[in-house]
Amino acid sequence: MKAAGYVRSAAVEAAFRAVPRHVFLPDVTVAEVYTDRAFPTKHADGKPISSSSQPAIMAIMLEQLALQPDQRVLEIGAGTGYNAALIAQIVGPGGHVVTIDIDEDLVAQARQHLATAGSDGVDVRCADGGYGYPGGAPYDRIILTASAWDITPAWFEQLTLGGRLVLPLSLRQVQQSVAFERHQDHLESVSVADCGFMPLRGDFAGPQRVVALSQPPGPFVAVEGDRPIDSNALSEALKTTPMEVPTGITATVGQACGSLSLWLALEDPDSCLFSIYGDPSVVDRSAVPLVVEWSAGDMKQRSTRALLGKKGLVALSRPPGGELDRPEDLVPLSIVSFRAEPELVQRLQALVIAWHEAGRPRTDALQISAYPKGKSVAPSPEARVLEKRWTTLVVSRF
Ligand SMILES: C[S@@+](CC[C@H](N)C(=O)[O-])C[C@H]1O[C@@H](n2cnc3c(N)ncnc32)[C@H](O)[C@@H]1O
Structure with missing residues (x-):
């Protein structure tokens, strides 16, 4: 270490x-x-x-x-x-x-x-x-x-x-x-x-919704807020053969699950976590495309970021190899569509390219200010403002 x-x-x-x-x-x-x-x-x-x-x-x-x-x-x-x-x-x-x-x-x-x-x-x-x-x-x-x-x-x-x-x-x-x-x-x-931690429980648990797309242990999506999710349609979409499109962009695994994932989250309200947690044999056979995997005891979690459509979803993917512990390895990123609308596929493609053209902002250079709710805040035009229940977060240098 x-x-x-x-x-x-x-x-x-x-x-x-x-x-x-x-x-x-x-x-x-x-x-x-x-x-x-x-x-x-x-x-x-x-x-x-x-x-x-x-x-x-x-x-x-x-x-x-x-x-x-x-x-x-x-x-x-x-x-x-x-x-x-x-x-x-x-x-x-x-x-x-x-x-x-x-x-x-x-x-x-x-x-x-x-x-x-x-x-x-x-x-x-x-x-x-x-x-x-x-x-x-x-x-x-x-x-x-x-x-x-x-x-x-x-x-x-x-x-x-x-x-x-x-x-x-x-x-x-x-x-x-x-x-x-x-x-x-x-x-x-x-x-x-x-980082990646399990969520706080109790009175201050976030408004995260975890929607199972098949019987656990199966794929699930996690989103914030109350947008409608047609879990039956998504579950059917995952049974189809997905369409894969290369982005032409290579990245390290750390960049894909850190900087790029945060970029997608901050730029697109349809973005969600798409993941599976379970026995490694179940995870390896699942439809969830690979971006990052963790071993947790005998279990394994595989996750990617996706944009949610009405009847399908489109997710980032990469081939195996080039793991988090080999931080320099570059892997080609692709986009995998499970019955997603063509507009959604183009949107994810455009977001990946915009991230690359913005210089792949480093997450460790982020500056975050947290103000108790109700305080007047004057963020710079480039900053992203996230309104929470108790605080206003101003995220800049990204
Ligand atoms: C990743 S584990 C903690 C690891 C621990 N620090 C250790 O060294 O073993 C997260 C812990 O947060 C606890 N937790 C979740 N929500 C909580 C809450 N609202 N208040 C206190 N603890 C909470 C869980 O029960 C769980 O034990």
Whole structure:
């Protein structure tokens, strides 16, 4: 993780060396547990709702958090307790770590794992993290390990001035891990990285709709808002032989699932996540075109971005090879249409070319400002404004 640049500071390196991951994943073999993989630990309706996250993204987010000894930290999403133990290791005995989870069984397990690991000083509570945890506030740092659609008032209020909030933020179903710094009346991003987390549950769950296109484990689309979706027609469309058109554009897998996916999300309201999660043999046989795949324990997730039509959809695709861990490999991008209207195919083609011509904006150069709702905002003409329930997000340099 150091060689790949995920671990950059001595403090984060020391924490990963000091805290044994196998204690937090007692059902995973020691050979597997020290690989760079996420391990789901709890499912509902065939989808993971808790896991030990992939160590690479944990390291990236801990670096974004820029922890210092003696700080007060709130983690939302205790899961196995592993990340809380890493945080406690960095802030040391003079710090204070509260980690909360929405599920009582996970809280009990996290407490047990932390005790076995000898990780003192972590307060594990069962609560809905959307409300923060007022009992331990104010915090110098707040980190979410579940993806949020919005920034709730509690996180803003419970963060000290100059403090940091790091969270996987869903920008129309494309997640970015954003490190925000708290200013007097708003939050300003200081670092952004591509990521993929399971969504926050509870009172502050986003308006994400997951629409199954066949019996689980089968393909599904995830969209925001209440646009009508004819799941029967889409499901029939997926049974037809798709039409594939090359775009003439090559990209790395990281660009396709990061920058290009975010471009499609911000530029086109018909864009959605098109995905499948399940046994690798089911995923490999599915109609979902390949852009990015993750292994999660024994399961696999394959995802792409698509534009939704009335009776069909059109998605990005690429051939196998050139994976995320080979960041320089370029792969040809194509467009796969499942009974999509010709206009939709042309639109996706035009969006891919526009992204290329715009210089393939880097997601790590994004600047995001978050203003509590109701504050007057004067964004530059190039910025994209996303209105959420509690905040107005201004996304620029993209
Ligand atoms: C990726 S897992 C957390 C991984 C964890 N940090 C670890 O090191 O094992 C995400 C967690 O967020 C929790 N979660 C989801 N919604 C929540 C909410 N509203 N409040 C608190 N926890 C929540 C889930 O139950 C799940 O355990």
